Amino acid sequence: MMGKILVSACLMGHAVRYDGSSKPLVHPALERWRKEGRLITLCPEMSAGLPVPRPPAEIENGRSGEDVLAGRARVLEITGGDVTAAFIEGAENALKLARDTGCTHALLIDGSPSCGSGFTHDGSFSGRRLAGSGVVAACLRAAGIRVFAHSEIEALAATLEAEA
Numbered sequence: 294m295m296g297k298i299l300v301s302a303c304l305m306g307h308a309v310r311y312d313g314s315s316k317p318l319v320h321p322a323l324e325r326w327r328k329e330g331r332l333i334t335l336c337p338e339m340s341a342g343l344p345v346p347r348p349p350a351e352i353e354n355g356r357s358g359e360d361v362l363a364g365r366a367r368v369l370e371i372t373g374g375d376v377t378a379a380f381i382e383g384a385e386n387a388l389k390l391a392r393d394t395g396c397t398h399a400l401l402i403d404g405s406p407s408c409g410s411g412f413t414h415d416g417s418f419s420g421r422r423l424a425g426s427g428v429v430a431a432c433l434r435a436a437g438i439r440v441f442a443h444s445e446i447e448a449l450a451a452t453l454e455a456e457a
């Protein structure tokens with residue numbers, strides 16, 4: 294049976310980002326996987342009850358999603374609100390859904406404090422990027438799910454082809 298792929302809901306055109314926007318990804322491989330019924334779509338932050346719109350949030354002090362999961366860092370809104378618990382719950386929801394539906398891989402939008410897998414931001418809300426994972430990507434990787442950023446969709450397609 295073909296493994297399923299967990300996908301960030303904003304990549305599938307759902308208007309779930311903090312500012313009420315989406316970031317649809319148009320690619321023939323994504324369309325093929327959709328037709329094959331392999332895509333499992335989730336917005337982890339909304340699954341944990343966060344609203345749209347919501348204040349932008351970043352992992353504090355240049356830390357990573359791994360630090361958040363280990364209790365060494367918080368996720369803070371630009372307004373100062375502590376949304377750490379919701380981000381961890383979103384990551385746990387993503388992992389549970391991935392396991393329940395047989396997702397072996399994930400395709401997540403990069404840069405988010407949740408879904409980022411190549412980079413996030415440094416916690417200063419100044420746009421400065423930081424190499425590393427958000428909370429969801431860190432949680433999925435720790436469980437053995439292979440995570441790809443949206444910019445790596447070609448690499449995901451090649452990996453799935455090689456594993457088929």
Ligand code: SF4
Nearest residue numbers: 302303310336405408
């Ligand atoms: S949590 Fe993930 S799916 Fe939801 S808006 Fe942020 S990047 Fe998109």
